[in-house]
Amino acid sequence: MGSRASTLLREEEIEEIKKETGFSHSQITRLYSRFTSLDKGENGTLSREDFQRIPELAINPLGDRIINAFFPEGEDQVNFRGFMRTLAHFRPIEDNEKNKNPTASEPLNSRSNKLLFAFRLYDLDRDDKISRDELLQVLRMMVGVNISDEQLGSIADRTIQEADTNGDSCISFQEFIKASLVEANINNTSFNHLTKKIKILMGAFFINATEANLLNKLA
Amino acid sequence: MELFFNPFDNLLCILLGISFTVWFTLLLVFIIVPAIFGVSFGIRRLYMKTLLKIFEWATLRIERGAKEKNHHLYKPYSNAIIAREPTSLEEEIKEIRRSGSNKDLDSASEFEMSDIFYFARRGVESIMDDEVTKRFSAEELESWNLLTRSNNNFTYISLRLTVLWGLGLLIRYGFLLPLRYEPSDLTETACCCICFHYRMKNFLSEKVHLMCYRICVRALTAIITYHDSENKPKNGGICVANHTSPIDVIILASDGCYAMVGQIHGGLMGVIQRSMVKACPHVWFERSEVKDRHLVAKRLSDHVQDKSKLPILIFPEGTCINNTSVMMFKKGSFEIGATVYPVAIKYDPRFGDAFWNSSKFGMVSYLLRMMSSWAIVCSVWYLPPMSREEGEDAVQFANRVKAAIARQGGLVDLLWDGGLKREKVKDTFKEEQQKLYSKMLVGTQEDRSRS
Numbered sequence: 255m256g257s258r259a260s261t262l263l264r265e266e267e268i269e270e271i272k273k274e275t276g277f278s279h280s281q282i283t284r285l286y287s288r289f290t291s292l293d294k295g296e297n298g299t300l301s302r303e304d305f306q307r308i309p310e311l312a313i314n315p316l317g318d319r320i321i322n323a324f325f326p327e328g329e330d331q332v333n334f335r336g337f338m339r340t341l342a343h344f345r346p347i348e349d350n351e352k353n354k355n356p357t358a359s360e361p362l363n364s365r366s367n368k369l370l371f372a373f374r375l376y377d378l379d380r381d382d383k384i385s386r387d388e389l390l391q392v393l394r395m396m397v398g399v400n401i402s403d404e405q406l407g408s409i410a411d412r413t414i415q416e417a418d419t420n421g422d423s424c425i426s427f428q429e430f431i432k433a434s435l436v437e438a439n440i441n442n443t444s445f446n447h448l449t450k451k452i453k454i455l456m457g458a459f460f461i462n463a464t465e466a467n468l469l470n471k472l473a
Numbered sequence: 474m475e476l477f478f479n480p481f482d483n484l485l486c487i488l489l490g491i492s493f494t495v496w497f498t499l500l501l502v503f504i505i506v507p508a509i510f511g512v513s514f515g516i517r518r519l520y521m522k523t524l525l526k527i528f529e530w531a532t533l534r535i536e537r538g539a540k541e542k543n544h545h546l547y548k549p550y551s552n553a554i555i556a557r558e559p560t561s562l563e564e565e566i567k568e569i570r571r572s573g574s575n576k577d578l579d580s581a582s583e584f585e586m587s588d589i590f591y592f593a594r595r596g597v598e599s600i601m602d603d604e605v606t607k608r609f610s611a612e613e614l615e616s617w618n619l620l621t622r623s624n625n626n627f628t629y630i631s632l633r634l635t636v637l638w639g640l641g642l643l644i645r646y647g648f649l650l651p652l653r654y655e656p657s658d659l660t661e662t663a664c665c666c667i668c669f670h671y672r673m674k675n676f677l678s679e680k681v682h683l684m685c686y687r688i689c690v691r692a693l694t695a696i697i698t699y700h701d702s703e704n705k706p707k708n709g710g711i712c713v714a715n716h717t718s719p720i721d722v723i724i725l726a727s728d729g730c731y732a733m734v735g736q737i738h739g740g741l742m743g744v745i746q747r748s749m750v751k752a753c754p755h756v757w758f759e760r761s762e763v764k765d766r767h768l769v770a771k772r773l774s775d776h777v778q779d780k781s782k783l784p785i786l787i788f789p790e791g792t793c794i795n796n797t798s799v800m801m802f803k804k805g806s807f808e809i810g811a812t813v814y815p816v817a818i819k820y821d822p823r824f825g826d827a828f829w830n831s832s833k834f835g836m837v838s839y840l841l842r843m844m845s846s847w848a849i850v851c852s853v854w855y856l857p858p859m860s861r862e863e864g865e866d867a868v869q870f871a872n873r874v875k876a877a878i879a880r881q882g883g884l885v886d887l888l889w890d891g892g893l894k895r896e897k898v899k900d901t902f903k904e905e906q907q908k909l910y911s912k913m914l915v916g917t918q919e920d921r922s923r924s
Contacts, residue, residue: 288601291610308606309893310599313902315910316589320596344597375589392589398907401915409584409914417586425586434587 263334271335275342275362285341289334299331300324315396319375327380343371366431373430383424386410517696517848521824524847527637528823534634562909566591583914604887608798609894610833611826645845649694679730686727695849697724704855705729706784706814709777711806714816715878716788717796718829719836720843721818724851731786732756732776756785770809777811784814789871790891795828796820798885802875804867812858815874817882821850832894854881 263286271282290296292304305321306312314320324332324340332340342362360367376384376392389410397406417425417433425433566588690697705728706712712731714721725731733755756776776782789802796819807813820827825846829839843849856877861870872888879886 285601291606305600306897308599308603309889309898309902310603310605311596312898313906314592314596314599315903315907316592317596317903320593320600341597341601344594372587372589372593375593376586393584396588396592396907397911397914398904400908400911405915413584413586430586434585434590 271338274335275338276345277338277342282338285338286334289337299333300337301331315398316375316392319378319392319395323371323374340371343368369431369434370427372434373427376425376430383422383426384430385424386414389413389425517694520694521696521848521850524824531634531637538634562591562906563913566910566913588910604798604885605889605893608794608800608887608891610795610830611828612795612797612822645847649845649847682730683727686723689723690727693720693723693843693849694847695720695724695851697727697850698852699728700852700854701857702728702855704814704857706731706816706855706858708782708784709780710784710812710814710858711773711777711809712784712786712814712816713789713802713806713874713878714786714818715796715799715882715884716790716793717818717820718793718827718839718843720827720849721788722786724818724853725786725816728853730783732783734773734785734787766805770805773806774809774811777809792891792894793829793831794891795830796822796884798887799875799879799882800887800889800891802871804871807861807871807874808867810861812860813870813874814858815856815878817854817856817878817884819852819854819882819884821852824848824850827851852882856881 263283268279268282271277272279277285289300292307293300294304294307295301302321302325305324306317311317311320324337326332326336339362345363347363347365373384374380376388378388378391390406393406393410401409413433414423414425417429419429419432420426712725714725722733734757756772773785776785785806787806789806790800791803794800825843825848827843827849834842859870859874859877861867865873876886878884
């Protein structure tokens with residue numbers, strides 16, 4: 255008879271994960287149940303094949319890159335802690351967190367960490383720069399065979415031209431933030447609607463105006 | 474010494490004798506006789522009601538226990554882990570771009586670095602919760618039905634609850650299981666013998682079949698409600714139903730006679746199959762023939778054209794799904810051109826999970842689980858017959874039938890293939906997504922060149 259999730263995850267572990275990622279007790283139990291259902295080998299870790307078994311992920315053009323984001327450098331297995339750490343980036347930012355102790359380390363779901371996650375989808379070799387080749391690779395993944403090399407090349411060149419401010423024909427993290435940044439419309443109804451909904455929500459890339467100013471200062 | 478044991482022995486024998494007789498009479502009176510005549514005492518419904526009350530109490534107890542510890546209970550349907558909005562690729566990327574810049578949309582560049590946000594988000598959403606993989610494992614319940622196999626929140630809550638669970642365990646394995654095992658054993662041997670040795674007239678064989686299946690049904694304590702029996706499948710038609718477990722066959726066959734379709738097996742199954750053919754014509758295939766779709770289709774259409782033959786029972790999903798959704802119907806049975814009689818089967822998961830997870834449990838352990846659950850409660854709806862319309866191809870017809878079954882049974886209608894249980898998804902779906910996105914990029918270029 256199948257063994258059930260919550261009996262295998264100890265209370266101390268749940269507390270640790272709570273501190274590290276900010277998820278609630280029931281969210282952690284729920285995600286552990288999900289983790290074990292994906293873990294067909296039942297050895298407490300997930301491999302790349304386990305992720306590939308999710309059909310909706312397998313048909314996602316960026317599926318491989320997203321799966322990669324879960325695995326630390328050079329490793330082929332991810333345990334539950336690693337799994338949660340990556341998922342924590344997508345937790346919505348709650349208002350009461352903003353006023354927390356400023357000396358505490360930055361939470362995993364902070365705005366810059368979210369943008370770093372997206373940046374790393376491009377930057378495969380982790381040299382903190384998106385080169386033209388890396389940009390082309392991602393573009394090719396997203397469009398498949400439907401656009402020619404020349405057209406794609408010109409799209410990449412145009413993008414780098416617009417984003418690159420220091421002239422090194424690569425996009426650094428700061429330039430990336432500016433390029434994808436929003437002077438968001440605080441009255442954007444979908445944003446308010448989302449924050450009203452509960453549990454884990456995506457769409458965590460919307461940023462409000464004051465944060466935009468802060469990040470501008472970083473540049 | 475002997476004198477000492479004798480009366481004791483005698484007493485033991487007498488007791489055994491009495492309990493055996495009582496047992497047998499109970500069996501006869503409550504199971505076999507009603508099955509022969511097709512009547513019911515109503516005991517099972519009473520049993521259902523009592524069980525439900527107990528389950529409610531158990532769940533309340535767990536909730537109270539959880540509140541004391543200040544936890545939130547894991548409830549799979551009321552606390553969804555993510556809130557997904559059903560928007561399309563185009564809409565979402567436009568939304569991200571629009572909120573991403575203060576330029577207006579017409580002069581927006583073709584590609585934005587933030588476009589990947591859409592794919593990243595969709596990808597991580599599907600990692601957290603997807604529509605397909607959860608259909609291949611048992612459904613999660615909101616209330617606890619005193620079976621450890623179906624509980625996520627089971628930790629020690631109170632003495633009373635544990636005692637109740639222990640009692641439940643005793644009843645299920647000590648009383649219900651043996652009670653069910655005997656008649657099912659009896660029926661199997663009886664069926665085999667009768668069918669094998671006698672070539673019966675049609676109507677008699679029908680009666681025997683119905684009786685045997687009804688005994689099986691009572692053996693499993695299956696409480697079935699049939700709706701709309703006026704739409705029951707007639708000769709020369711095809712009956713399609715959603716597939717959850719091998720018990721589906723027993724449930725449908727105890728209310729009507731069908732011709733089965735399937736592969737010929739060796740061994741005991743093969744003997745049963747051959748003997749069933751003698752009583753009424755089923756369509757069994759050699760393993761090699763299954764691969765030849767035309768041959769299969771021809772045999773099926775020959776069968777349906779003969780109006781004296783029984784309706785064929787087919788499960789177009791091709792594999793067992795966990796009864797929360799209906800997955801893609803294979804178009805083979807819809808190409809033949811016969812009238813299709815859809816049937817929706819919905820199990821009540823509170824009393825026992827009927828789904829057969831063939832990668833986790835073999836047939837024997839599955840049957841054991843079935844016989845040691847509280848009961849198998851299900852509803853069967855016979856839907857009005859459907860035929861292929863003008864200008865509709867087999868796939869569209871299959872989807873139409875699937876939608877009708879899903880609607881009636883309260884199941885989710887999915888386009889995904891049930892074969893994904895074991896196989897990888899085809900690349901064509903990814904290519905579709907890529908095409909859509911490319912259209913967004915290139916389309917903007919065309920507009921630019923026009924202006």
